[in-house]
Structures are given as structure tokens and as C-alpha cells.
Amino acid sequence: MQIYLPIADLPVNIFLILGMGLAVGFISGMFGIGGGFLMTPLLIFVGIAPAVVVASVASHVAASSMSGAMAYWRRNAVDLALALMLLAGGILGTAAGVWLFTLLRSLDQLDLAIALSYVALLTVVGGLMINESVRAIIREQKGQPVTPRRAGAHTWVHGLPLKMRFKRSKIYVSAIPVWTIGFIIGFFGALMGIGGGFLLVPMLIYFLRVPTATVIGTSMVLTLITMASATVMHASTNHLVDAVLALILMIGGVVGAQFGARAGQNMRGERLRLLLGLLVFAVGLRFAYQVIVQPGDLYSIRLIGGM
């Protein structure tokens, strides 16, 4: 069944979009991430303008984070103080991301910038995840015990000033890295149409030593707020949020996530991380292919002034 997307200005098959929402929702539920980094590329490859995709996926990620965040909230697994501190940086980052998005769009280099950001970010993060999880699997098979993190272990991050105590996560860290991480997530989220959960969770664990009990819930609350504000900012500056597209994605996404979450419970942590790493890396390679190989059509037309 064809449906006309009013902002993307093109007819699409409703079941294709719904199916993509379900598939990405399944993966996002399985790994506890928003899934924006998969949804955005899929929609771009289907032929929807990258600018519209990035703006619309933001609201889709907001919906899936909302359902996730509520589940974690009920389990008391959200560090609200930490989320709000991250958010202080996150809102600034989102505004900066939307600003750069608008600028690149006017220079006609937005599509390329999105593709290159995906290549850089996804291949690096995917590579690190694969490396880390393969080591963990090898260690486990050799029977070596995983060296547990010592409670008092400090890194250079802990030497920074402006220290704050986050009771629920039981950490005492400087506000500077918290703001910085929030800014980075908000920035890439707005520019690339990703919630950034797959970046935020490792960053919170490695740099801030946030315990696993609160890390995903906190990450989801942050993602929810940054993606909700990115939607509003994209809608008011670039007028590119396609509500019809977003609604179809959301419905597929939240349903798929429920099944994914059940599937994820039956898998080992390292295996899950290895799979996610491979997936992230593959999407990065797909974008690299797109910018390196000569495109089928060298010419393109765009209406100037308005959409």
C-alpha cells in the first residue's frame, strides 16, 4: 500500500517502512539502544532525502527512548541528577548540531557530511567494540578471570575540578567530562539523526565509571530529551520533520523493541557486544562505499528557497 509522505514529498510503501521500523526496533530492544544509527542509513538507502531522514528519525528515537526510559524508571535504574547534568551539555550540543546541519545544507554539502560522519564514527566505534568483545571472549575461553574494576580506580578524568557527587550511580566526578560527553552526544545526534546510545553507554562506563545498573536507564532519559529537543529544533528551523514517516517508524519501532528485548535476554554479554560491533562497523563500511565508488548519477537538482 502506497502512502504519500508530505514533507519527504514522495510516495512510499507503508509496509516497507513499517517493516524497517520493526527490524530496527528489534535490534534496538536487543541491545538497549535507540537504533537511530541503523534507521537513518536504511531510510537514506530507500531514497528519502538525508535531510528529511535525519530530522524525522530524531522523533522516532524519542519514541523508542520514551518506552525504554519508562521501563528503567519503574525499576529505579535512572540517575536523574546525572542525566540532567549530561543534558546541560546535550542541549548546547544539539543546538550546535542543528546549526551546523542548517549551514551544511545551505552549502549543499549536507549529504556528504552525513555520510562522512557515519564512516568515521561507525568504523571507529564498531572497530573498538569488536576488538573489546573478541578479547573478552578469548579471555573467557582461556579461562582467565576478568580483572574486576577496583572501586577506587582513578583515571585522569577524576583529576578534573568541579567535582560532583551522583548518589544513585555512586560516583564522584568532575562536571566537565559530564558536560563534554553530553555535548558530543547532542551534537552528533542532531547532525546524524542518531540518539547516540551506542556511543553514550560505553563513554559513561569507560570515562565516568557509571555502574551497569544505572547506565542504560540514564542514557535513555538523556537520549529522550535530546532527541525530543532536536525534533523541535529541526521542525522550527529547517521544516524537515515528516510526521507521517515518523509515526510509521515509531509504531514499528516500539513493537519490534519488545521482541528484541526478549531475544537479548537469552544472549551472553560479550556475544551481544560483538554482534553490535559488527553491525555498527558494517553500516560504517556501507557509507564508505557510497562516497568512494563513483555514483550512478553525477548530477542532481535541488529547488532553492523552501523545500
Place this chain on the structure above:
Amino acid sequence: MRCHITAFAVLIAVSVFGAQPAAAEKLIVSISRHQVLVTSSFTGTSIVLFGTVEPDTPTFRMRNAYDIVVTVTGPRQTLVTRRKERMFGIWANAASRTFVNVPSYLHIMANRPFDQIANTDTLRRLQGGIDYFQLPQQIGTDVADTVREDPFRVNFVRLKTEQQLYGQWPNGVTFLTPTLFRAEIRLPAEAPFGNYDADVKLFGGGNMIVRVNSAFEVVKFGFEQFVANAARDYGLLYGIATVMMALATGWFASVVFRRD
């Protein structure tokens, strides 16, 4: 421009029928629909243009054969055409040209190949065929049409043709009798909204005898139009409404699928 053409047409008419300038052919055309409503299920449509050639005065002797060229133009737009080039191993948008005030939709139809209807000079002057249609580009501070082999022009027309927004149909006009004709105007799903102009030219013996204009309108209708308007005119409210929708969907899912 139009004024020149009209003046020229009069000149031709005078020169061809110099002996009896008052008597000539009359062209009467009618369009099947003057308004096309575009809804969510719109996948393109076609409207029909009918026309007849009649003598101005009963005593006027008609020709044996006439030719018709129908030019349909959509709302004018300014568009950028870009070419990707390889820079540092990656393909990026490099050179670009701006097409100023060109028709968003351009279909030219005739009853036989354009070069059989009139000679090149006449076709160029009357913009008979896409090759001769004026597509002005911004070149520095000047706005001018280029040669038709210009790569930007060629690819602009090609992309527009692929979208079915541009097209020429040398057999798009059918003569039902020697003086009665019909032409089908094809509107694709992506036809832009606004006013369309149909310009019908009557040719005889390689020269234009008379031209008449008709018009129709393509109107976006229903829910899509409402959403598109809201997004454009009330960006902030639209964004907030979208977020509310997202939160409601997420909340609803977490309630429906609650496991704890």
C-alpha cells in the same frame, strides 16, 4: 518576448495572407479539467485538450493540412543543478549552475516531429521543442540560456525527464479530422502545485498562423496538504506536536508491553 512573438506572428500572417489580411484561421481549444486535486492516493493523471481549426469568415479557403504544437508549462521555479566530482578520493558536490525561473513542468506535444513542422529558425524563435526552449542559467551576473549541448542543460533536462516533469511528444497531438485535434497532457505524481499554462500554436506551411492560451490548476488536497502547510507555517508547534506524538507512542508501548 511574448510581445515579439505576437508581433512576428502578425507579420507572418500578414505576409502569408497579404492579399486578404482580415481572413485567417481561428483556433478554439478547451481543456477537460481546469482543476486537478492531488490527494494521498494521487499517482498521476492526464487531462485532455481538444481543439478545432475554423475559418474566420465563411468564404475563407482552408488549407489541406495543419500542424499543432502544444506547450504546457507549470509554475516557474529556480533550481540548482549540481555535479559531483572526485576530490581526495571521495565524491562531493563541486560545480553547480542555477536555472532561473524555469518551468517546474514542461511538456511539449505535436502531431508530428518538430523538424517536419517548421524550419530550425522558426522552431528556435517559437520555442518549439525542448531543445529550443529557453532555460536561462545564472552565469556570473548574467542570466542567459546556453547552447543546448551544455552538459548542465543536458543533464538538467535528463533529470527532469526522468521525473516525468519534462517531456516532448512528437505524436502527442492527434488529428481526429483534418481540423479537429486532441492532445493528452500527462501529469505525474510529483507534478508541482500551482497554475499551469497550455499554449497551443497552429502551424500551416511551415509558419505559425495563430496561437491561443488556456490554463488549469493543480491543487494539493486533504491531509497531506494540511501536514505540509503546518510544517512550513507553524514549525515550532508542528515540532512540539510531533514530539507529543512520539512520547505518547512510547508511553503507550511501555504500558501495553509492561512486563514487571
